[in-house]
Amino acid sequence: MTLIFLYGTLKRGQPNHPVLLDGAHGSAAFRARARTLQPYPLVIAGEHNIPRMLNLPGAGRCVEGEIYAVDDAMLRFLDDFEGCPNMYQRTLVAVQVLEGTGEDGPKDTLAPHTTVQCFVYSTAGHPPEWVHLPHHDSYDSEGEHGLRYTRREDR
Numbered sequence: 158m159t160l161i162f163l164y165g166t167l168k169r170g171q172p173n174h175p176v177l178l179d180g181a182h183g184s185a186a187f188r189a190r191a192r193t194l195q196p197y198p199l200v201i202a203g204e205h206n207i208p209r210m211l212n213l214p215g216a217g218r219c220v221e222g223e224i225y226a227v228d229d230a231m232l233r234f235l236d237d238f239e240g241c242p243n244m245y246q247r248t249l250v251a252v253q254v255l256e257g258t259g260e261d262g263p264k265d266t267l268a269p270h271t272t273v274q275c276f277v278y279s280t281a282g283h284p285p286e287w288v289h290l291p292h293h294d295s296y297d298s299e300g301e302h303g304l305r306y307t308r309r310e311d312r
Contacts, residue, residue, distance in 0.1 A: 158184075159232050162191060162252050162275035164199060164222035165208035165296050167235075172298055172308050176238060183231030188224040189267040191252040192294075195219070197279070200290040205307035208296040211287060212248065212279040218294040224252065224267065224275055235278070245278040 166173040169187070177185040198217030199210050210220055227235065239245040252275055254267045267273060280287075291302070298306040 158226040158228060160275040161225050161227055162222050162250060162277045164210055164220050166306060168223050172306055182234040184228040185225045185231050188226050190255045191224050192255055193220045194251040194253055199293045200287050201302060201304045202287045202290055206304040209280040211283055217292040221295040239278045246281040247276050247278055249274050250277045
């Protein structure tokens with residue numbers, strides 16, 4: 158199993174979360190809520206208001222998200238879903254566990270305040286003006302930012 162840190166539309170309660178629950182794509186199990194150790198710019202950008210974590214460590218804010226343990230099939234699916242490596246790149250990032258709740262019992266729980274290395278999908282390239290967009294520490298498609306995410310099926 159591979160640990161992946163999700164900060165956008167794939168989190169629980171967000172528009173694309175159902176793809177993580179679809180066993181046809183592989184297996185994904187929620188492990189913990191977490192926050193990046195380093196700040197990154199998390200912006201909402203592009204014509205579809207997509208949340209994007211720019212690969213600029215040290216700039217922006219510490220980003221909150223969720224850690225999932227995924228199998229190889231789900232990792233391949235997510236690479237395709239995220240347009241990796243063209244639209245997003247998958248890189249390692251250090252995150253601090255805020256609250257862990259392993260779905261398969263105590264052996265899978267990540268203890269609060271521990272640091273874990275996870276893969277994250279960050280934007281592979283971006284227009285220079287995206288750096289100047291408002292930075293967020295957390296993403297919610299229905300958030301106060303007022304930028305409504307356009308679902309894939311509506312594009």
